[in-house]
Amino acid sequence: MKTNHQSMREKNTQMLINLLKENGPMSKAALSRKTNLAASSVTRLTQELFDDSILSLVDKEKTESAGRKGDLIYLNVKKSVSLIISFNVDKIIFDVSYLDGSFREIKIVDYEKTEGFEKVISNVLDDIFSSNKIGIILLLEPSNLSLRSDLSLDIMLSLVRKIFFDKFKKEIKIKILDQGILALIAEMNLSKDLSVDNNIGYVLINEKVNTGLFLNGQVIKKNGYGYSFGHTTIDIKSKKLCECGNRGCWELYAGVNWLLDEYYGDKIKDEEKFQKYIKLLNRANQESKANELLRKYAYNIAVGIINMVNSLGLDAVVVGGYIYNVQPWVINEIEQIVLSRSIKDNIRIRSSKISPAKICRYGASFHAIDLFFDDYLKK
Ligand SMILES: [Zn+2]
Numbered sequence: 001m002k003t004n005h006q007s008m009r010e011k012n013t014q015m016l017i018n019l020l021k022e023n024g025p026m027s028k029a030a031l032s033r034k035t036n037l038a039a040s041s042v043t044r045l046t047q048e049l050f051d052d053s054i055l056s057l058v059d060k061e062k063t064e065s066a067g068r069k070g071d072l073i074y075l076n077v078k079k080s081v082s083l084i085i086s087f088n089v090d091k092i093i094f095d096v097s098y099l100d101g102s103f104r105e106i107k108i109v110d111y112e113k114t115e116g117f118e119k120v121i122s123n124v125l126d127d128i129f130s131s132n133k134i135g136i137i138l139l140l141e142p143s144n145l146s147l148r149s150d151l152s153l154d155i156m157l158s159l160v161r162k163i164f165f166d167k168f169k170k171e172i173k174i175k176i177l178d179q180g181i182l183a184l185i186a187e188m189n190l191s192k193d194l195s196v197d198n199n200i201g202y203v204l205i206n207e208k209v210n211t212g213l214f215l216n217g218q219v220i221k222k223n224g225y226g227y228s229f230g231h232t233t234i235d236i237k238s239k240k241l242c243e244c245g246n247r248g249c250w251e252l253y254a255g256v257n258w259l260l261d262e263y264y265g266d267k268i269k270d271e272e273k274f275q276k277y278i279k280l281l282n283r284a285n286q287e288s289k290a291n292e293l294l295r296k297y298a299y300n301i302a303v304g305i306i307n308m309v310n311s312l313g314l315d316a317v318v319v320g321g322y323i324y325n326v327q328p329w330v331i332n333e334i335e336q337i338v339l340s341r342s343i344k345d346n347i348r349i350r351s352s353k354i355s356p357a358k359i360c361r362y363g364a365s366f367h368a369i370d371l372f373f374d375d376y377l378k379k
Pocket of ligand 1: 230232244245249
């Protein structure tokens, strides 16, 4: 009966971890009460977790009532879980993530320093691996293709593998993740209002459009590079060519590139796009051209969301990424258009609560925790 015994232990440990994740710090007595596990079992299981540095004691519970309170237990927030590498337009960011979902920016490397670039990266990784016990590396799929062509994800991947292997003589788990899914995971972990919904769509609007789906209570994972609702056709007569090879894709109209092209006309350098976009949003308060354009843009976004909502029966849709910075009226506009055409009632559309610079990194951090516990519990 060894396997049964192990899986029971696994199940109970999982239950304790989930409770702590959901409720924050708790006493052993409270853990026992909530799980219906005997106090002795809770003590034994939590001791194992302490031994593996997964749990730590929180400062004595502050309380005004008299009487001794038990020590509070929580996930060891200092335990490093993963290295997150994000490729931005002009820089690579290295974060170390922790067991509570937080992350710390360790290093930023500019693409500018082309001389000895691989050496620079190698030194950064060396530093990080020597001071953090990390078993997972997550690479965020770049959201645009304007990366230095000689530093592809593949090169980065083999570089990271080599440095790690040279140092520790073993393989490391590396995953490349889709941004739409990560944004969804971040939003679900950091904003509690979504916990009532079983079917959630996430629309990450940057230069392009990425989407993530939570259907029937499950995050829908894709294999490798993600496909996205961004490539559904919304203009069947369009001659606009998408990088996917089709014409008239949603992301050509809902990505921020559309707005910038329509407003500024000429080509804007990738590294200037965000600033130009913010400038346009500010102008929309006084200038009718910018204001009307933003209204059209809201319509473009809404059309794709209607397709998602009506084909998947979503309860809620969150829009994030660059769209995080728009004024509330733009989101209201999108919501009104969607509601006027949706088959189902009571759909909520709201803006993300997490800044575009951080959302995917948070998503990766929470995802890493799941990967970590998947491995840990099977051990
Ligand atoms: Zn396309």
